[in-house]
Amino acid sequence: MKDRMPRQLSRRAFLGTTGKIALGVTAALTGTTGLFYYGAKTHKSNAESEAKVEQRPGNIADLGSHEELAALTEMTKIHYEAEYVDAWYTKPLRGFVYVTKDENGQLLILSPACTHLGCSVEPATTGQRAKTKGLVLFCPCHGAEFGKFGETVSTVVPRGLDTFEPIIAGGRVYFDAMQPIQRSEST
Numbered sequence: 001m002k003d004r005m006p007r008q009l010s011r012r013a014f015l016g017t018t019g020k021i022a023l024g025v026t027a028a029l030t031g032t033t034g035l036f037y038y039g040a041k042t043h044k045s046n047a048e049s050e051a052k053v054e055q056r057p058g059n060i061a062d063l064g065s066h067e068e069l070a071a072l073t074e075m076t077k078i079h080y081e082a083e084y085v086d087a088w089y090t091k092p093l094r095g096f097v098y099v100t101k102d103e104n105g106q107l108l109i110l111s112p113a114c115t116h117l118g119c120s121v122e123p124a125t126t127g128q129r130a131k132t133k134g135l136v137l138f139c140p141c142h143g144a145e146f147g148k149f150g151e152t153v154s155t156v157v158p159r160g161l162d163t164f165e166p167i168i169a170g171g172r173v174y175f176d177a178m179q180p181i182q183r184s185e186s187t
């Protein structure tokens, strides 16, 4: 599995990007190509998603070039840096996600937080894979197992890994690090 280090998105850079997002939405509405804003999992409207992002710029993490990520052929661990901002304080957010493609070839951003008690899941070893069909990510704490789309493939947990909505703008892929999307059980 590949492992990439972060590119931090400054508030200034992000605000520049959101301006481009607005242009992209306008372009899409007028039928031209260019920037676009994409909600693969929640299918929110462009305007709704854009408004959400503009309210929470510090939480938005940059995962890298859309072109490069769209060409991924294997799950990749990508580290990110962002900021948690609320009315009282701001603190740095650092972490990583697993990025892959879903059944339809769309970008899929997986949280590494195990849905049992929150330990970080890791790529399964060859030996672990041999024991469980479809195993890709393994939790070292109590043995939860997840497949190539983050779905649960064991009885330890009933729910697969949370995902994040990919935000594509200005040729890059972003996500809101504070907005994980929970799956329903048995997925």
Ligand code: FES
Pocket (backbone or CB within 6 Å): 114, 115, 116, 117, 118, 119, 139, 140, 141, 142, 143, 144, 156
């Ligand atoms: S925290 Fe992952 S199995 Fe318990």
